[in-house]
Amino acid sequence: MAIAFVIIAAIIVLVVLWFIVTYNKFVSQNNRVKQTESSISVMLKQRNDLIPNLVAAVQNYMGHENATLVKIAELRTQMQRSSNEREQMQLGAELSKSLADIKVAVESYPELKANQHFTRLINGIEEMEYQLQAARRTFNAAAVDFNNSVQMFPSNMVASMKNYQPYELITIPEVEKANVDVKALFKN
DSSP states (O other): OHHHHHHHHHHHHHHHHHHHHHHHHHHHHHHHHHHHHHHHHHHHHHHHHHHHHHHHHHHHHHOTTOHHHHHHHHHHHHHHHOOOHHHHHHHHHHHHHHHHHHHHHHTTOHHHHHOHHHHHHHHHHHHHHHHHHHHHHHHHHHHHHHHHHHHSTTHHHHHHHHTOOOOOOOOOOHHHHSOOOHHHHTTO
16 A cells, blocks of 8 residues: 555656646747747847938939838838837848848949948848848747647647647748849849
């Protein structure tokens, strides 16, 4: 009888310890995903702070009628108004595409390409784009770890008790997956 009681008590202790370890793992993974998501938001904010200067420098050469400049300004404004980090990340991806478009458009303006202020701004934004790419990869890696824990047995039992849901991964918009028409770039 005493041995059965000890065995049952040991099993209960092991289950409780497993639950505690699994729960703490979820908390840690969830916090990691939120931290990387926040990092992306901070980088998007930094990039948005550079954009007015870039737009002003480019407008001096290209004029106000340029649709790309208008789109960049609109996306930046939408990002500033949004408090939803997911929406900010989606708008950030669109903004990245527009910034790439402006670099292509600048090829027609040799005076602008030679302007040191413009060069510093575009280099700063390019560096920010590389950092955003790295942060997005980090977010996706953290989200995959968390999602695996949410979906795999036996940790999925703890996840369902705590109502944890998988995170959506950051994906590349279809527009950015399309092949670049290099011939069109050289027709200017």
